[in-house]
Amino acid sequence: MLKRLKIRNYALIRELDVEFHPGFTIITGETGAGKSILLGALSLILGQRADTTALKDTDKKCVVEGVFNVSAYGLKELFEQYDLDYDDQAIFRREISPSGKSRAFVNDTPVNLKAMRDLGLRLVDIHSQHQNLELNNQHFQLTVVDLYAGHNDLLETYREKFRIYRKTVQSLNALIDKAGQSKADLDYFRFQFEQLESASLVDGEQAEMEKELETLNHAEEIKGNLTQLFELLNGDGPSVVRGSKDGISLLSNVAGFFPEGEDLHQRLESAYLELKDIADEAERAAESIDYDPGRIELLNERLDLIYTLQQKHRVETVAELIAIRESLDAKISDIDSYDLEIEKLEKQRDVAEAEVKKLAEQLSEQRKEVLPAIEERVNTLLLQLGMPNSRFRVDLNANGTPSGTGIDEVSFMFSANKNAELCEISKVASGGEMSRLMLSLKSLISKSKALPTIIFDEIDSGISGEIAGKMGSILKDMSAGMQVLNITHLPQVAAKGDYHFWVYKKDTEHETVTHLKLLSEKERVEELAKMLSGENISDAALQNAQELLR
Template identity: 45%
Template structure:
């Protein structure tokens, strides 16, 4: 339940702390006093977005905190799932900085608005006078049935089954499209693949052939260069090899006078051996170079084939050509195995559809089972609040599989008649604003009992009712407060008289500023407030006595 609401620097509120009762809390006040501001502040800690610049003082940030007692509501798993610290008294805080940026916290851990909204939906149900429009929507009508039937787990299973079926069906559709396209392209792809396969492409082949081509085309120049190198190193009159031998001999001659000369002579010997080895390798290399025109013609032809294929397929190298060949092979393989793959995927779709249909049937049966409960409860409450002849009929029909929705495989319609002899019609076509408010109250009272939310808020749902009907509405709220915390914002004394805690919202001028404030009324103040709601600003003795009697009853 909502134990306390703290509001600082929001709209017309400078600083406000409200400690709520665990039962029925009544909020009253003149129009414009600030009741909607308090609801706006509450909405912010429940995940609503900030609109405009809601500051009392533009130079300070706005802070709104809600203190919730949650130990009895099984929310520990939610906190674990979202990596939040679980506390029996959980504090939700919303801060709006001067620059308009807002942050949200749960027990001092920062959270996104999405997480805040999910948590808020499990803490408070707000029913305003505008919420009666929800009753016309199929999603709300299904929500009513699912709340009464406690279908949360079944709905989750159905949603997962629907998602899996749609994914499997999409995969089948894609496979069929691929197979159809592959069949159309099969002959062409086969021709391209055969051409590449006949070319016997080898990775790295092009680079080796281009290198060989360069050698064959320049064989004469290569041979001449190698022979010249041998001549310079070992064959001419002043060849390098002979000069090194002479230098080595001279060093050996002086080594008896210069011991270090021996080391130099040895180093020259090593160099001489290396150069003689190089001369030998150059000789072998020169012998291997030949003017092979046949080989050159083969290399040129092979490279021409590779270049032509690359140009034809618009790729830049041999690797890309080989990759294309592999891709064509895979496409041909898919086409070859299409019947097997298609049969496999069709079986998967049939299995997921069977599972989905089973879940949809169970969900439909569960909803159908609670129809009498919903109808009897709503009609009983409506009779209690001045509509004894009201009738409600709920039509629930299963949908074809192609029309399955995220909320289930049913279409639902609430048919309503407020008076004898009036034909049952869709509820929004025949119910007035006051009648809709009472129908919604009846539905909410049933849903609240089944969903076990900590707190429900009725925000001026008393539109179009008065007198004895208003008194009965107050009694229903009073009964609800035995199971859960109820906050009711009202202009009707009959409802206000039923509260266990009564708060008055009012405005006051301080200097150049107007502030909204709230006061919890003591017994005598409460009698006076209800009397004012009965007769006006200056209630007489009769109004005060009437107010006292309403409260005591």
């Protein structure tokens, strides 16, 4: 429950620090006094967005802090989920700087608005007049049925299975689309792959063939020069090899009396052997080289094929062509395997769908079981609220198509007049009837939903007289199990409260400021009398106010 609310520099509020209590709390005040400002400030610490227009003094920051007792509402796991320190007393704080920067804290730990909002939804339900329109919303209507049925565990299990089912369907559809697109490209991929595959490319072959072709194109020139080299070095006539050999003999003749000749002898002998080896190798090379037009043509054809493929695929090496070939091969294999993957996902989808439908049918059966009790309870409350001829019915129809909430479609049917045909609420209910219906439903689900605090903002709009008193009794009854705060203009409702706060504005020389005051018993009588008769309080109004309180 909400224990304390502190507000600084928000709208018309300069500084406010108020303690709240269990039970039924009433908030009254003239129109424009600032009752809705309190709700606006409270909504900030429940995760709603804000801007600098909320600042009373634009040179100072706005701070809203709420203290909640959360000991009995099983929120420890949710606190741990957001990595927050848990304590039975939780402090929510929101700060808005003059620059518009907003910061949120839970137990002095910074949090994002989503975390604050998720926690806030488990602590406070703020019901304003426009929320009566939720009655026309099928999601709200189904939520009412589910809360009364109390099958939250089953509903959570269904939602998780439905999430898996939906994800499987999305994956399957994406794969089918991808396979369809890929199969459209399959012939093109295969043509490219077969062209590269038939080329039987070998890494490094291009350089070797270009070198060989260069040699063959100059075969006659190479052969002639090698032959001349051999003749020069070791031919039949005078040659370098023969001359070197004669020089060795000459040095041998003088070696006995010319010591320096031994070094020259060894050097010349080494040169002789090297020159003879060069001559022999030149001769062999000359014999091995022949002009081969057939080989040249073959090499040209092979290199032309490689050059064509490189130009087509915009690469420069055979290695890159081989990489493209392998990539195409992998794409073709993937496309060929799509059918197997699709078949596998289809089986997973069918299993997930069967699980979802089974759980959805269980949900549907449990919902149907509680419909008579919901209808009976709401019709009883409407009777108490002065609608003896009204009838309320819940129509539940299974459409067979699983959604995030099951296979059911719900519709709240209503008639306010005797023997009138029941129609959808949005088509027949007036504003006052909407308020009474909403209160009946809130009363219904408040006993099923573990919510610490509910705040009504003039839910009694369009109600008066005896019916207002009965509405106050229902709100009072709700407060037995939860904290109820009600903003009202009706004295009949205000008199039912355990505590009564008065919101008022006070003008100073420079500004108008909103204040909140907890009324004493005497002040409360005067406030009720004022609500009954206006500013000029009569003795009859005071007596009537005392009667209401009794």
